[in-house]
Amino acid sequence: MKIKKVGVVGAGFMGKAHCVALSNMPKLFTDAPYVPVFKTVCDIVPEIAEDFKERFSFEKACTDYMDIVNDPEIDIVCVCTPNDSHAEISIAALKAGKHVICEKPIATKTEDAKAMAEAAEEAAKKGIVSMCGYQYRRVPAIDEAKKIIESGRLGEITNVRAQYLQSWSADPRSPLSWRFVKETAGAGTLGDIFTHALDIAQYLAGNVTDVVSMVKTYINERPVQEGGVDLLGTVKLGDDAKKQVVDVDDEVSVLCKFDSGAIGSVEATRMAWGRNNYLTVEVHGTKGSLTWNYERLNELEVCYGMEDNDGERGFRKIYTGPANPHGDVTWNIPGMNIGYGELKAIEAYEFAKAVEGGYQPTTSFTVGYQLDRVCEAVLESNEKKAWVQVK
Numbered sequence: 049m050k051i052k053k054v055g056v057v058g059a060g061f062m063g064k065a066h067c068v069a070l071s072n073m074p075k076l077f078t079d080a081p082y083v084p085v086f087k088t089v090c091d092i093v094p095e096i097a098e099d100f101k102e103r104f105s106f107e108k109a110c111t112d113y114m115d116i117v118n119d120p121e122i123d124i125v126c127v128c129t130p131n132d133s134h135a136e137i138s139i140a141a142l143k144a145g146k147h148v149i150c151e152k153p154i155a156t157k158t159e160d161a162k163a164m165a166e167a168a169e170e171a172a173k174k175g176i177v178s179m180c181g182y183q184y185r186r187v188p189a190i191d192e193a194k195k196i197i198e199s200g201r202l203g204e205i206t207n208v209r210a211q212y213l214q215s216w217s218a219d220p221r222s223p224l225s226w227r228f229v230k231e232t233a234g235a236g237t238l239g240d241i242f243t244h245a246l247d248i249a250q251y252l253a254g255n256v257t258d259v260v261s262m263v264k265t266y267i268n269e270r271p272v273q274e275g276g277v278d279l280l281g282t283v284k285l286g287d288d289a290k291k292q293v294v295d296v297d298d299e300v301s302v303l304c305k306f307d308s309g310a311i312g313s314v315e316a317t318r319m320a321w322g323r324n325n326y327l328t329v330e331v332h333g334t335k336g337s338l339t340w341n342y343e344r345l346n347e348l349e350v351c352y353g354m355e356d357n358d359g360e361r362g363f364r365k366i367y368t369g370p371a372n373p374h375g376d377v378t379w380n381i382p383g384m385n386i387g388y389g390e391l392k393a394i395e396a397y398e399f400a401k402a403v404e405g406g407y408q409p410t411t412s413f414t415v416g417y418q419l420d421r422v423c424e425a426v427l428e429s430n431e432k433k434a435w436v437q438v439k
């Protein structure tokens with residue numbers, strides 16, 4: 049089988065997710081276009097890079113991402129760093145002729161997102177692929193939902209409601225990591241998880257054209273986490289810890305108009321006690337509805353309202369499996385279930401197919417830039433307390 053050599057920049061949570069996915073991709077997909085081989089891992093903390101190198105059997109560890117960019121043997125670069133370095137690393141890698149998969153949100157500033165999209169479009173002319181880590185649209189149930197919508201069985205789509213609710217920062221003792229600092233994160237919940245819900249809503253109902261929003265920060269300062277990888281609220285710091293001001297949002301509520309004519313809402317918070325990875329979407333059409341929740345990601349509920357008799361109407365539950373999109377990644381029997389690991393492997397497979405075919409995947413940097421522009425409109429609407437058109 050063909051091989052492709054991989055460099056990974058950032059050895060935290062997302063570095064791990066990408067590497068587990070890359071290892072599993074050719075094992076789960078029998079028609080995988082290549083076997084990824086781990087060449088170099090980079091992290092600014094040398095001990096973290098070394099430890100990662102050992103655990104994932106990389107050939108080398110380094111602390112300067114240019115070692116990866118300048119390595120002619122490396123074909124693919126995974127950018128898994130905090131948001132403020134996405135643009136610099138991705139553009140350098142694209143210019144060096146590497147295929148790039150970059151975590152979301154694409155950048156901290158719209159001008160950087162634009163520069164990334166432009167660099168990706170230029171590289172695409174030479175068959176170089178870019179992709180953003182909006183993996184949730186690749187959940188088999190979401191692709192099945194898209195198929196059902198496109199079949200017309202739900203009629204004309206009138207309303208889409210998407211939510212992403214988490215609780216890991218609801219406790220004021222949850223430490224301030226780079227995710228709470230505008231300079232490194234760009235935005236708070238807005239860039240971090242609102243964009244995932246928005247991506248699914250847009251995947252199913254078309255692009256958002258206009259927004260009116262409310263954006264709120266509840267906890268204005270937090271104890272500071274010193275160094276190391278982001279702990280996502282799994283530790284609590286006491287009163288003795290140094291405090292720092294939070295200058296990003298905790299919660300976002302947005303009403304949207306879609307270019308398909310549908311209307312709807314997208315909301316996100318990291319402050320919803322009891323909700324963990326509660327990413328949901330509900331779609332209503334003139335003939336039926338569907339609803340899905342990541343916390344039960346293998347289940348899609350559909351109501352073919354106009355097809356059912358009065359008195360028998362209701363949601364039917366589809367357990368996704370081999371007969372649904374990306375069925376080869378699921379186990380043999382619906383209900384055996386897949387999880388986050390397999391989902392990231394689907395993303396790695398879609399990326400590999402695009403690399404092999406020389407085309408841009410559906411979550412290219414151009415899409416990342418469009419999502420960024422919706423976020424920009426959300427912030428402007430909150431400032432102006434008015435509807436704003438997406439640029």
Ligand code: SOE
Nearest residue numbers: 152214240241244280318325
């Ligand atoms: C934290 O909110 C986080 O890790 C996000 O950064 C990811 O994108 C999301 O998939 C899970 O939660």
